[in-house]
Amino acid sequence: MTDVYIYDHVRSPRGKGRADGALSEVTPVQLAAQMLQAVRERNQLDSSLIEDVLLGCVVPVGEQGGNIARVAALVAGFDHEVPGVQLNRYCGSGLEAVNFAAAKVGSGQIDMAIGGGVESMSRVPMGSDGGAMALDPQVAFKMYFTMQGVSADLLATLHGFSREQCDAYAVESQRRAAQAWANGWFARSVVAVKDVLGLPLLSQDEAIRPGTTLESLTALKPAFLDMGTQYGFDGVALLKYPQLEAIEHMHHAGNSSGIVDGAAAVLVGNAEAGVRAGLKPRARIRSVATVGSEPTLMLDAPSFAAQKALKKAGMNAADIGLWELNEAFSSVVLCLMERLDVPHERINVNGGAIAMGHPLGATGAMILGTLLDEMERRQVGTGLVTLCEAAGMGTATIIELV
Numbered sequence: 001m002t003d004v005y006i007y008d009h010v011r012s013p014r015g016k017g018r019a020d021g022a023l024s025e026v027t028p029v030q031l032a033a034q035m036l037q038a039v040r041e042r043n044q045l046d047s048s049l050i051e052d053v054l055l056g057c058v059v060p061v062g063e064q065g066g067n068i069a070r071v072a073a074l075v076a077g078f079d080h081e082v083p084g085v086q087l088n089r090y091c092g093s094g095l096e097a098v099n100f101a102a103a104k105v106g107s108g109q110i111d112m113a114i115g116g117g118v119e120s121m122s123r124v125p126m127g128s129d130g131g132a133m134a135l136d137p138q139v140a141f142k143m144y145f146t147m148q149g150v151s152a153d154l155l156a157t158l159h160g161f162s163r164e165q166c167d168a169y170a171v172e173s174q175r176r177a178a179q180a181w182a183n184g185w186f187a188r189s190v191v192a193v194k195d196v197l198g199l200p201l202l203s204q205d206e207a208i209r210p211g212t213t214l215e216s217l218t219a220l221k222p223a224f225l226d227m228g229t230q231y232g233f234d235g236v237a238l239l240k241y242p243q244l245e246a247i248e249h250m251h252h253a254g255n256s257s258g259i260v261d262g263a264a265a266v267l268v269g270n271a272e273a274g275v276r277a278g279l280k281p282r283a284r285i286r287s288v289a290t291v292g293s294e295p296t297l298m299l300d301a302p303s304f305a306a307q308k309a310l311k312k313a314g315m316n317a318a319d320i321g322l323w324e325l326n327e328a329f330s331s332v333v334l335c336l337m338e339r340l341d342v343p344h345e346r347i348n349v350n351g352g353a354i355a356m357g358h359p360l361g362a363t364g365a366m367i368l369g370t371l372l373d374e375m376e377r378r379q380v381g382t383g384l385v386t387l388c389e390a391a392g393m394g395t396a397t398i399i400e401l402v
Helices: 028-042 070-073 093-106 137-144 148-159 161-184 216-218 226-227 234-241 271-277 301-313 330-340 363-378
Strands: 003-012 053-056 082-089 112-120 200-202 260-269 283-292 322-325 383-391 393-401
Touching: 003 028, 003 271, 003 330, 003 363, 028 070, 028 330, 028 363, 053 070, 070 082, 070 093, 082 234, 082 383, 093 112, 093 260, 093 283, 093 363, 093 393, 112 363, 148 226, 148 234, 148 393, 161 216, 226 234, 260 271, 260 363, 283 301, 301 330, 301 383, 301 393, 322 330, 322 363, 363 383, 363 393
Parallel strands: 053 082, 053 112, 322 383
Antiparallel strands: 003 260, 003 283, 112 260, 283 393, 383 393
8 A cells, every 4th residue: 555645734614504604605515615726726736636536525415415526626626637526424524535535545546636525504404314314213213213412411321421521521622722723723724715706704713612611501401301301312222221220411502512614625645646746745644444333322433443543553542642533522522531541631632523613524624634733733743533423433544744
């Protein structure tokens, strides 16, 4: 296999995923296209050198349907010979798109590609694509299907995490995100999104709440209590986990990931492609892994994916200098920290999706870039990024500075 390098990455700021959000007037195609344009322009790149564009998109219907990767590449003005493909690995889609691009490069099929993702949650609501897992009773029964928020509470209950622990983690995510923005640590890679007239709409993540305190979160009611008790999802989960007497509901809007719009793009290639394009590599992709896990619990796979990626790289958790784990819910991060003995000062050091939001198909590519920038800023040699995914899956990628 050929070594695969990351040459550059960009992301949009995250806009609130609702009608009054700053990015709601921007179509998903335009959102993705602007990130592709940014990669090309800031690297003075001949787009014909890009041999594929792979974009994650979790709800690929309506404006996000019809192979948004190919369409966005054309709208971005890429050479018409550049193909594109959309993929869906749920919340890991953006990272998996980069991994797929890297696999094509590493296997020698192509020399350079862009992996990334896009999700306009204000324009194409989560769940718009349906799916048998939630809608077909026969399938749901066989899978012991529960809604993801209930799964997060189930995970917390199984591990004995308290409401205070979940809230405290969320408060720290907000503090770290606000600090990172105040210090300019995201400035290198965040590209302002423009409107149809070319005027900037948003240049900074819109959902951060720097004034969040433990007291303000304590006042919030559990968001998934009614869903679990009145709609029967607690009962389904307890059939799968009879060792529990009840599920303790402790997640809410303040310690769960926010609904936002966003897009990201990561440029990967082999050494020869970098030389042809006049680019210097920033990091090497050392190993990748994707695993399945028990689908009712759903959200504990990141630790398993990380362990698999570490094994493939001949490493252990202590060898990783910095970690990024998508903050789908507080309990997801607390679980990985506990299982792999990862100290809080080495994971999500600039906050995460609890503070900034989780644009489903784009998040994986976004946090890979966040990890790389922070590794360079701190001169930390190794990093691992991972995400939990619906239906019980997890994806992880290990990178090392060049």
